[in-house]
Amino acid sequence: MSPDTRTRILAVAREMFHGRSYADVGIQEICAAARVQKGSFYHFFPSKRDLALAVIDDMADDWAHGFVAEAFDQALPPVERLDYMIDAAYYWQKAAADLEGRMPGCLFGNLALEMSTRDDVMRAKLNYIFDKARDRFRATLDEAVAAGALAAMDTEATATAMLAYLEGIILLAKTRADPDLILHLGPAIKTLRIEMSH
Amino acid sequence: MSPDTRTRILAVAREMFHGRSYADVGIQEICAAARVQKGSFYHFFPSKRDLALAVIDDMADDWAHGFVAEAFDQALPPVERLDYMIDAAYYWQKAAADLEGRMPGCLFGNLALEMSTRDDVMRAKLNYIFDKARDRFRATLDEAVAAGALAAMDTEATATAMLAYLEGIILLAKTRADPDLILHLGPAIKTLRIEMSH
DNA sequence: CCAGAACTGGACCGACCGGTCTACTTGTGA
DNA sequence: TCACAAGTAGACCGGTCGGTCCAGTTCTGG
Numbered sequence: 001m002s003p004d005t006r007t008r009i010l011a012v013a014r015e016m017f018h019g020r021s022y023a024d025v026g027i028q029e030i031c032a033a034a035r036v037q038k039g040s041f042y043h044f045f046p047s048k049r050d051l052a053l054a055v056i057d058d059m060a061d062d063w064a065h066g067f068v069a070e071a072f073d074q075a076l077p078p079v080e081r082l083d084y085m086i087d088a089a090y091y092w093q094k095a096a097a098d099l100e101g102r103m104p105g106c107l108f109g110n111l112a113l114e115m116s117t118r119d120d121v122m123r124a125k126l127n128y129i130f131d132k133a134r135d136r137f138r139a140t141l142d143e144a145v146a147a148g149a150l151a152a153m154d155t156e157a158t159a160t161a162m163l164a165y166l167e168g169i170i171l172l173a174k175t176r177a178d179p180d181l182i183l184h185l186g187p188a189i190k191t192l193r194i195e196m197s198h
Numbered sequence: 199m200s201p202d203t204r205t206r207i208l209a210v211a212r213e214m215f216h217g218r219s220y221a222d223v224g225i226q227e228i229c230a231a232a233r234v235q236k237g238s239f240y241h242f243f244p245s246k247r248d249l250a251l252a253v254i255d256d257m258a259d260d261w262a263h264g265f266v267a268e269a270f271d272q273a274l275p276p277v278e279r280l281d282y283m284i285d286a287a288y289y290w291q292k293a294a295a296d297l298e299g300r301m302p303g304c305l306f307g308n309l310a311l312e313m314s315t316r317d318d319v320m321r322a323k324l325n326y327i328f329d330k331a332r333d334r335f336r337a338t339l340d341e342a343v344a345a346g347a348l349a350a351m352d353t354e355a356t357a358t359a360m361l362a363y364l365e366g367i368i369l370l371a372k373t374r375a376d377p378d379l380i381l382h383l384g385p386a387i388k389t390l391r392i393e394m395s396h
Numbered sequence: 397c398c399a400g401a402a403c404t405g406g407a408c409c410g411a412c413c414g415g416t417c418t419a420c421t422t423g424t425g426a
Numbered sequence: 427t428c429a430c431a432a433g434t435a436g437a438c439c440g441g442t443c444g445g446t447c448c449a450g451t452t453c454t455g456g
Contacts, residue, residue, distance in 0.1 A: 005433075021312050023221030027414060037435050038415080044433090048414065102315040110311045112373040114219050117300040127373045160370065161363070161383045165390075168366025172358065175310040175325045177318075185359045191391045192363075194383070203403080225444060235405045236445080242403090246444065402453070413442070421434070426427100 006044045008034045014055045018107040019100060021114055022052055052111070053125065059107050060129050067092065072136050078144035079190065082162070086186030089166065093179040105174040109167045134159045157194035165189050204242045206232045212253045216305040217298060220250055220312055250309070251323065257305050258327050265290065270334050276342035277388065280360070284384030287364065291377040303372040307365045332357045355392035363387050 003011075012034040016025040027048055031041050045051040071085035097103045104110075108126055116123040137159035144150040166189065173181040201209075210232040214223040225246055229239050243249040269283035295301045302308075306324055314321040335357035342348040364387065371379040 019315055021219075021221060021316075023219060024316065026412075028412075039417085039436070040434050042415070104315065105311060109369055113303060113308045113311045113369060116372050116375065117217055117302065118219075118222065123373060123375065127375075130370060130373055157382065158386070160379075161367075161386050164366035164370045164383060165359070165363045166366065167369050168362035168364065169359075171307055171311060171365050171369065172328060172362045174314050175321060175328055177314065177321065177325075181358075184355065185362060185392070188356070188359050188390055188392045191389055192386055193389045194386045224442070226442075237406070237447085238404050240445070398456090400454090402451100404451070405449090407447090407449105409444105409446070411443080413440100416439070417437090419435085419437105421432105423432070424430090426429090 005034070005036055005040050009036055009041060009044060009051070010054060010058050013051055014059055014107070017052065017055055018059075018104045018110070019096075019102060022111060023114070027051075049119065049122070052115075053122065056108070056111065056122070056125055056129070060132075064132070068133070068136060072140060077149065078140045078147065079149050081140050082190055083187060086166075086182065086189065089170065090179060090182040090186065093170070093173065093182060097177075097179050103174045103177055103179055106167060106170050109170060130163060134163050137162045152196065154194045154196045158192060161192045161194055162189050165192060203232075203234055203238050207234055207239060207242060207249070208252060208256050211249055212257055212305070215250065215253055216257075216302045216308070217300060220309060225249075247317065247320070250313075251320065254306070254309065254320070254323055254327070258330075262330070266331070266334060270338060275347065276338045276345065277347050279338050280388055281385060284364075284380065284387060287368065288377060288380040288384065291368070291371065291380060295375075295377050301372045301375055301377055304365060304368050307368060328361060332361050335360045350394065352392045352394045356390060359390045359392055360387050363390060 009030060013025070013030050016030060016033070027038070027041060030051075031038060045054065067088055071088040072081050073084060076084055093103055093105070108129055111122065112126045112130075116126070134156075138155050141150065141153070141155040141159055145152055145155060166186075169182055169185050172185075173179055207228060211223070211228050214228060214231070225236070225239060228249075229236060243252065265286055269286040270279050271282060274282055291301055291303070306327055309320065310324045310328075314324070332354075336353050339348065339351070339353040339357055343350055343353060364384075367380055367383050370383075371377055
């Protein structure tokens with residue numbers, strides 16, 4: 001009993017977009033891998049672009065409920081959450097690298113660089129997701145500051161910097177085809193600090 | 199007297215790849231913009247991929263002799279060089295955003311995310327360029343440590359972290375379509391630190 | 397002046413692109 | 427049971443893709 005067609009298309013497209021790129025993956029190829037015909041595809045998705053938009057939402061959901069929820073585990077002391085999150089990112093990339101023989105990196109980062117100058121709606125969607133991720137970092141930092149574990153700082157700016165650093169590490173690790181770089185550079189995320197500007 | 203054909207193709211391709219993506223730009227389009235016919239194109243470049251490889255080299259050269267040479271100005275005290283480099287990155291992106299109405303980001307970062315899983319030679323080339331950039335950071339940090347401006351640290355790891363942070367900032371700024379983010383987050387690059395592991 | 401190399405113009409190729417269309421089958425509520 | 431919607435199959439569309447080919451033109455050294 002295979003999952004319903006729409007789900008199958010979404011899953012296949014997500015994996016392909018993640019592992020390659022938007023432009024490099026064709027609808028034909030997606031249909032073949034999902035064992036679906038063009039007619040069915042266009043029954044569920046009005047266009048390739050709309051599929052990508054749906055894939056982003058789908059991934060964002062999974063992410064928020066899976067990776068992020070776990071990584072930012074409320075049970076952990078705030079500062080340790082950052083280390084836990086780095087570990088989670090590492091194991092995810094490592095598993096993908098071992099399984100598929102390539103490091104897909106971050107789907108959002110990949111799409112952001114590929115599509116930002118081409119599709120403003122997609123850019124805005126990706127930007128929104130990054131904002132949500134930053135909010136997670138920010139909440140963690142706010143908690144750490146409130147608990148006295150960290151000195152007062154501009155938590156919003158620092159949270160954004162941490163997200164940038166995470167994306168940058170993943171970019172470099174992908175270019176090096178070496179997930180270990182995440183483990184090596186990741187912990188330094190805690191050294192990032194932006195003071196209040198008053 | 200227009201510059202020679204090869205140069206024109208290279209310049210046009212560079213701008214297009216930078217502002218859009220590898221897959222999104224066709225040879226036909228490049229030829230049209232460079233006022234060149236297919237025959238001439240394939241006289242100079244055996245394939246689109248080889249053109250991209252040449253574009254990367256071309257940009258790396260310009261970069262090493264222009265942006266990087268200036269940004270890592272030896273006349274400045276080492277730590278100030280980092281600020282200067284952030285400024286340079288900002289003005290570059292800002293100028294592009296004002297002129298073309300879009301933020302192209304970093305050509306190397308863009309291509310790295312798009313192509314790393316598709317073309318290992320291109321990935322290796324990009325990785326090499328990142329290594330060279332890291333070496334610049336590293337030399338600056340070594341100097342700062344030697345001068346006593348910074349406490350001893352793992353300069354190679356920290357340099358890599360700084361490069362990752364820079365790429366991450368540019369990625370986020372591009373997604374936000376806001377070059378100012380570089381200016382806002384950039385200076386925090388100096389807070390990044392990875393200790394010697396012994 | 398001439399031979400050959402460097403270069404250019406542009407027609408042409410098969411493959412594939414995203415997307416459309418229609419005929420058909422299957423599921424579902426009244 | 428039947429009507430109609432939901433979903434599927436797959437031929438088909440114009441356009442563009444990267445790439446080839448070759449006839450012509452221009453440049454260059456002897």
